[in-house]
Amino acid sequence: MNFEYTQKSIDLQNKLKKFMEHHIYPNEQDHQTYTADPANLWKNYPKLEAWKEAAKIEGLWNLFLPVGYGDLSPGLTNLEYAPLAEIMGRSAAASEVFNCSAPDTGNMEVLAKYGTPEQQDQWLKPLLDGKIRSAFLMTEPDVASSDATNIQTSIKKEGDEYVINGQKWWSSGAMNPHCKVFIVMGKTDATAHRHAQQSMILVPKDTPGIEVIRPLSVFGSWDSPEGHAEIKLTNVRVPASNLLLGEGRGFEIAQGRLGPGRIHHCMRLIGAAQASLDLMCKRVAEREAFGRKLKDFSSIRQDIAKSACEIEQARLLTLSCADKIDKFGVKEAKKLISMIKVVVPQMTCTVVDRAIQAHGGMGVCQDTPLANFWKYGRIIRIADGPDEVHMYQLGRNLVKEKLVDQ
C-alpha cells in the first residue's frame, strides 16, 4: 500500500480547499439557517445553482465516478477521490455542489455500469449534468429491510410493461422537487432462489400510481430539501425497457451499487470528524473556566488526543479500502468495506460528541455544524445497512475463510 497522493489528487485537493474557503464556509451558517426555516421547506438554497456552475468551470465536478467509467469519469481512482470527499465532508452544504452527493452517486454508478444506452441517455446524462436528482427505493415499512430478501414490492410483467405495487419508506431525496427518477427494488419472481427474486427498475417520479404519503423526520429535522419519503406504488406501469440489467439481478446490482457508494459516506464522515476536532481545538484554546483555559484541563487534552488517534486510524482503514477496490475490485475488498462501515460512523459519533461536550450549550445549537455532523454519523449507522449486519457478514466471512484455510 502506498498512500502518497498523486499530483492530480493534490492539485484537486488544493483547488477544492480554495473553493470551500471562498464559497462554502463563509455561507455555512446562512445555509444552515435557510434549510432549517419552515418557510423554505423543500426549496434549494438560493446560491446552490451558481456554486454548481462555478464547480463545473473549476473542473470540480462528478469527481466520485471512478476512472474505470471511461469518458463519463473525470479520471480519478477511489484512492485519489478519498481525500477530496473528506474535504467535502467538512460541510453539510458541500457534496451536492460538486455533484457528489448521495443517493445520486450510487444511482449514477448503477446507470453507468448497468444502464442501456437509452436509459443512460434519458437519466444518466441529466444526473451527471446535475440537472435532476434521484432516489433509491428499497426499504419497506412492513418488513425488516436490513435483510433485503424480505422486500415485498411486486414487479409483474404485463405485455410490454411492468406493473409495480408496494410501499416504500426512507426514500432519501424523494421530497426534493428536482428528484425526477426512482430506482425501485422489488420482486419479479417470488418463487425463484432467494437471491434471484429481486429486480431493479427505473420509475419516473411523475408516473401515475405514485403517491408520496409523507416525509419522515430525522431527530426532528426534515432534512430539507432532500427529505426522506414514504411512498405508495399502486399499479404503477412503466415500459419493460425500464428494467435494469434483467429479471432476478437486483442483488447483483445492489452489490455493485453499495461498494463505492458506501465508502463515499465513510470518506465524508472522516471530514466531518476532522472538522469537529478542529473546531474543538479552537474553542478550548479560547474559553476559560475555573481560572484556566479549557485546553489546559487534562480530560480535554485526552479527548483531543483520543479523537486524533481515532480519526487517523479510520482514515487509514478507509484509504486502504479505497486502494483495494482500485486494485482488486469491490468483491475482493468486501471485508474492508464492512470494516469501515462499522468503524467510521461510530468513530464520527464519538469524536463529534466530544466536540459537542467541549462546546457546552453552543455545541447543540445552530451556531456550529456539530449537531448536523453527529446526526450524519448516527444515521449512517443504520442507513447503509445497520452496524450489526456488517459485523454479522464480516464475522461469517472470517470464520468461513479460516475453515477453508484448515
Ligand SMILES: Cc1cc2nc3c(=O)[nH]c(=O)nc-3n(C[C@H](O)[C@H](O)[C@H](O)COP(=O)(O)OP(=O)(O)OC[C@H]3O[C@@H](n4cnc5c(N)ncnc54)[C@H](O)[C@@H]3O)c2cc1C
Ligand atoms: C436517514 C435514513 C436514510 C435512508 N435512506 C434510504 C434510501 O435512500 N433508500 C432506502 O431504500 N433505504 C434507506 N434507508 C433505510 C435503511 O437502509 C434501513 O433503515 C436499514 O437497512 C435497516 O432496515 P430497517 O429500518 O427495516 O430495520 P430492521 O431491518 O427492522 O432492523 C432493525 C435492527 O435490527 C438489528 N439487526 C438487523 N439485522 C441484524 C443482525 N444480523 N444481527 C444483529 N442485529 C440485527 C439492527 O440493530 C437493526 O438496526 C434510510 C434510513 C435512514 C435512517
